[in-house]
Amino acid sequence: MSSIVAVGSIAFDSIEAPTGQAEEILGGSLTYFALAASHFSRVRLVGVVGADFNDEHMRVFGSDSIDTSSLERAEGETFRWRGRYLDDMNQRETLSLALNVFESFDPKVPKDVDANDFLFLANGSPKLQLQTLEQMPDNAFCLLDTMDFWIENDRADLQQVLERVDGLVINDEEAKFLSGETNLITAGNKILDMGPKIVIVKKGEHGAFLFSTYLHYALPAYPIEHVNDPTGAGDTFAGGVMGYLARGGRVTIGRIKRAMIYGTVMASFCVEKFGPDRLLEIDSTDIRDRYDDFVQFTTP
Amino acid sequence: MSSIVAVGSIAFDSIEAPTGQAEEILGGSLTYFALAASHFSRVRLVGVVGADFNDEHMRVFGSDSIDTSSLERAEGETFRWRGRYLDDMNQRETLSLALNVFESFDPKVPKDVDANDFLFLANGSPKLQLQTLEQMPDNAFCLLDTMDFWIENDRADLQQVLERVDGLVINDEEAKFLSGETNLITAGNKILDMGPKIVIVKKGEHGAFLFSTYLHYALPAYPIEHVNDPTGAGDTFAGGVMGYLARGGRVTIGRIKRAMIYGTVMASFCVEKFGPDRLLEIDSTDIRDRYDDFVQFTTP
Numbered sequence: 207m208s209s210i211v212a213v214g215s216i217a218f219d220s221i222e223a224p225t226g227q228a229e230e231i232l233g234g235s236l237t238y239f240a241l242a243a244s245h246f247s248r249v250r251l252v253g254v255v256g257a258d259f260n261d262e263h264m265r266v267f268g269s270d271s272i273d274t275s276s277l278e279r280a281e282g283e284t285f286r287w288r289g290r291y292l293d294d295m296n297q298r299e300t301l302s303l304a305l306n307v308f309e310s311f312d313p314k315v316p317k318d319v320d321a322n323d324f325l326f327l328a329n330g331s332p333k334l335q336l337q338t339l340e341q342m343p344d345n346a347f348c349l350l351d352t353m354d355f356w357i358e359n360d361r362a363d364l365q366q367v368l369e370r371v372d373g374l375v376i377n378d379e380e381a382k383f384l385s386g387e388t389n390l391i392t393a394g395n396k397i398l399d400m401g402p403k404i405v406i407v408k409k410g411e412h413g414a415f416l417f418s419t420y421l422h423y424a425l426p427a428y429p430i431e432h433v434n435d436p437t438g439a440g441d442t443f444a445g446g447v448m449g450y451l452a453r454g455g456r457v458t459i460g461r462i463k464r465a466m467i468y469g470t471v472m473a474s475f476c477v478e479k480f481g482p483d484r485l486l487e488i489d490s491t492d493i494r495d496r497y498d499d500f501v502q503f504t505t506p
Numbered sequence: 507m508s509s510i511v512a513v514g515s516i517a518f519d520s521i522e523a524p525t526g527q528a529e530e531i532l533g534g535s536l537t538y539f540a541l542a543a544s545h546f547s548r549v550r551l552v553g554v555v556g557a558d559f560n561d562e563h564m565r566v567f568g569s570d571s572i573d574t575s576s577l578e579r580a581e582g583e584t585f586r587w588r589g590r591y592l593d594d595m596n597q598r599e600t601l602s603l604a605l606n607v608f609e610s611f612d613p614k615v616p617k618d619v620d621a622n623d624f625l626f627l628a629n630g631s632p633k634l635q636l637q638t639l640e641q642m643p644d645n646a647f648c649l650l651d652t653m654d655f656w657i658e659n660d661r662a663d664l665q666q667v668l669e670r671v672d673g674l675v676i677n678d679e680e681a682k683f684l685s686g687e688t689n690l691i692t693a694g695n696k697i698l699d700m701g702p703k704i705v706i707v708k709k710g711e712h713g714a715f716l717f718s719t720y721l722h723y724a725l726p727a728y729p730i731e732h733v734n735d736p737t738g739a740g741d742t743f744a745g746g747v748m749g750y751l752a753r754g755g756r757v758t759i760g761r762i763k764r765a766m767i768y769g770t771v772m773a774s775f776c777v778e779k780f781g782p783d784r785l786l787e788i789d790s791t792d793i794r795d796r797y798d799d800f801v802q803f804t805t806p
Contacts, residue, residue, distance in 0.1 A: 294688060388594060390711070391731045411690070412712040413726060422803055424726035426713060431691045463806040503722055504804065506763040 208346060208452045209273075212239050213252040213313045213338050214328025214441070215285050216259070216277075221480065222301075223291040225434045231481040232266055234285060235328035235351070238438030241485040242445025242472040243326075244271035245493060247452035249445075250316055251277045252338070256284035256307045266486065276316050280307040295433050296410055315341040322346050324452040327371070328441060329353050332363035339370050347457050349373045349448055350402070351440070357384050369401035372457070375444050377408045378415075390415065391422075404462060406447070408440055414466055423463050428474035428500050435480040439473040442485065446472030471496045508646060508752045509573075512539050513552040513613045513638050514628025514741070515585050516559070516577075521780065522601075523591040525734045531781040532566055534585060535628035535651070538738030541785040542745025542772040543626075544571035545793060547752035549745075550616055551577045552638070556584035556607045566786065576616050580607040595733050596710055615641040622646050624752040627671070628741060629653050632663035639670050647757050649673045649748055650702070651740070657684050669701035672757075675744050677708045678715075690715065691722075704762060706747070708740055714766055723763050728774035728800050735780040739773040742785065746772030771796045 219233030236253045243249045250273040255263075259279065267274050285308040288301040313334055321344040327335045329351045339348065350371040356364050357380065368374065374397060378390055384400075385393040390407065394417035397405045405417040411433075413426040446469035451457055471493060478484045519533030536553045543549045550573040555563075559579065567574050585608040588601040613634055621644040627635045629651045639648065650671040656664050657680065668674065674697060678690055684700075685693040690707065694717035697705045705717040711733075713726040746769035751757055771793060778784045 389731055389733070391729045395731075409712065412709065413724075415726075415729075422729055423806075424713075424729070424804060425806075426715075426724035426726060429691045429715075429722055429724070431689055431695075433689070460806070467806055501806070504724060506723075506725075506760075506767055506801070 207248065208322045208324055208455045209248040209250055209319070210243055210324040210326055210448050210452045211250050211252060211315055211319055211342060211345075212236055212243065212326040212328065213315075214239060214326070214330060215308055216253045216255050217285040217287050217308075219437060219481065220286070220288040221291070221435060221437055222289070223295065223435055224293055225295075226480065228435070228480045230286070232263055233287065233438060233481060235441040237266070238441035238476065238482055238485070239326060239328060239445040239448075240267065240272055241482050242442040242476070243449035243452070244269045245472070245488070245490065246446070246449030246468070247271065247324075248273065249449075250275075252313050252315060254278040254280050254307050254311045256280060256282045259284050266482070276314060278314070280310075282307045289437070291436065295436055298436075313338045313341075320344070322455060324348070324448055326444060326448050327351065327367070328444075332356055332360045332367050335367045336363060339367065346455070347372045347451060349375055349444060351375050351444060352380070354380050354383055365400065368397075371402055373404040373406065374402040375406045375408065375440075375447070377410070377440065381405070381407045406466065408443060410436070410439070414443070414470065416462060416466060418459060421459055423466070425466060425470060425504060428470050428496065429503070430474050430477060433477045436477050438482060439476050442476040443469035443473040446470070467497060467500055468493070471500055507548065508622045508624055508755045509548040509550055509619075510543055510624040510626055510748050510752045511550050511552060511615055511619055511642060511645075512536055512543065512626040512628065513615075514539060514626070514630060515608055516553045516555050517585040517587050517608075519737060519781065520586070520588040521591070521735060521737055522589070523595065523735060524593055525595075526780065528735070528780045530586070532563055533587065533737060533781060535741040537566070538741035538776065538782055538785070539626060539628060539745040539748075540567065540572055541782050542742040542776070543749035543752070544569045545772070545788070545790065546746070546749030546768070547571065548573065549749075550575075552613050552615060554578040554580050554607050554611045556580060556582045559584050566782070576614060578614070580610075582607045589737070591736065595736055598736075613638045613641075620644070622755060624648070624748055626744060626748050627651065627667070628744075632656055632660045632667050635667045636663060639667065646755070647672045647751060649675055649744060651675050651744060652680070654680050654683055665700065668697075671702055673704040673706065674702040675706045675708065675740075675747070677710070677740065681705070681707045706766065708743060710736070710739070714743070714770065716762065716766060718759060721759055723766070725766060725770060725804060728770050728796065729803070730774050730777060733777045736777050738782060739776050742776040743769035743773040746770070767797060767800055768793070771800055
């Protein structure tokens with residue numbers, strides 16, 4: 207079975223929302239991605255935590271499917287983020303951010319990866335993403351995430367990354383920003399020309415959209431009445447997508463479509479509780495049930 | 507075969523958009539609804555036009571499937587609307603509005619309707635909608651449209667209408683406003699409690715959502731790269747829905763789902779050109795092709 211090498215951030219998040227608040231709970235792209243993907247496949251974490259990251263925190267990654275042997279522990283404090291969600295929960299603002307040990311993060315891919323393994327590059331500096339790709343050039347499938355900050359401040363390196371990955375996952379506003387287009391369909395097609403074979407656009411409560419050369423696919427989000435905390439939903443979505451793809455080892459358009467449903471299902475669990483708590487409660491039956499519900503919900 | 511009795515407005519629209527502009531082109535809810543629905547079923551127009559509505563305008567309703575014998579011609583001018591779309595085309599503002607002959611519109615349902623016939627009540631005063639319902643109490647299926655103005659200014663009558671119709675079609679902002687809820691799923695369920703057996707929420711470029719007692723259904727919009735004029739897309743959607751339902755005569759959840767795809771397909775044509783022009787060009791093959799594309803586009 208293929209493994210997924212996942213490179214990203216581990217953070218302590220403080221969250222204010224109309225639905226409640228939380229102080230210094232475990233977060234970061236790598237955390238959400240791994241907790242989702244590990245329901246399907248083995249995930250090897252490439253990240254860095256500080257001296258304040260204790261054994262109790264580490265127990266969150268206690269699943270047999272999560273390999274923490276490449277998780278680096280550095281002097282200093284773990285990455286911290288504080289944000290606030292506005293009334294409609296679709297908008298948020300960052301109140302403070304301290305990169306701490308993540309600032310000098312130097313990703314080291316395990317030596318024993320092979321060409322069957324998958325690679326997820328979570329949102330981060332395109333320079334680091336390039337360094338990671340150079341350590342694992344023969345991956346089976348590489349999915350990239352990025353954000354407006356890098357599009358604005360390091361487009362040249364980002365362009366190089368885009369030429370070397372198989373897929374990009376990005377939200378709708380960022381897709382428009384990256385392409386310079388206002389129509390999402392035009393934007394997605396233009397990004398395909400930048401290199402990736404597939405582009406998955408995340409639209410939050412409005413679902414997701416797949417662009418590939420000869421095929422487009424769209425799906426709505428799973429309907430959730432009580433969204434408590436949207437933090438990490440995008441990385442959780444990516445975790446479901448990559449987890450499902452890596453479990454089968456093969457990547458086909460049909461499997462990518464189903465992977466997007468699993469991504470949607472995992473994200474729908476994620477938002478139900480603060481932090482990644484809900485991802486730790488669910489089992490394969492919960493996931494399968496919601497997958498079946500989703501298919502029912504979208505089949506004419 | 508069932509007919510659809512459709513009650514609504516006929517207008518001359520003047521439109522300013524980033525994609526171009528148009529002066530005094532044929533519009534109004536009844537126009538868009540009829541031009542979409544008539545591709546599937548016979549539609550009987552109940553509306554009013556002014557003395558300035560000439561034979562050339564009338565030729566737009568020249569399809570054998572459109573019955574204009576209940577279309578009233580009154581002294582005075584036809585309803586006029588002028589609006590402007592902002593850069594993202596999802597937002598528009600009304601620049602001017604003159605109800606003219608529509609102000610004293612007194613809908614008269616044809617005498618020879620029967621219990622197999624369908625009824626569409628386009629957006630309009632709940633008092634007029636109640637008057638119409640009283641003329642056709644034994645319809646096979648009645649679909650209602652409304653807007654924020656009536657929710658705000660005549661909620662009592664609107665509540666009575668909601669208790670007497672089978673379905674409501676409404677946009678997402680209006681659904682939230684009508685229910686007083688910020689979550690769309692909660693909003694849809696709450697509106698079901700107000701009377702309709704089904705609630706269809708239109709989300710524009712994000713698709714549509716069906717609420718019914720034991721079943722929810724969601725579908726994305728058909729992907730359109732060049733949206734030239736969104737005017738009438740909502741009524742066109744309703745026309746596709748009702749046209750398909752009336753063609754079969756039977757209303758089941760399975761048929762409502764397929765009807766929503768036809769509604770989506772018809773709306774996707776509508777926005778491609780200014781006014782209802784595109785709806786007049788297409789034929790059943792165009793519609794079927796795009797239906798098949800849509801199924802492909804949304805099937806995992």
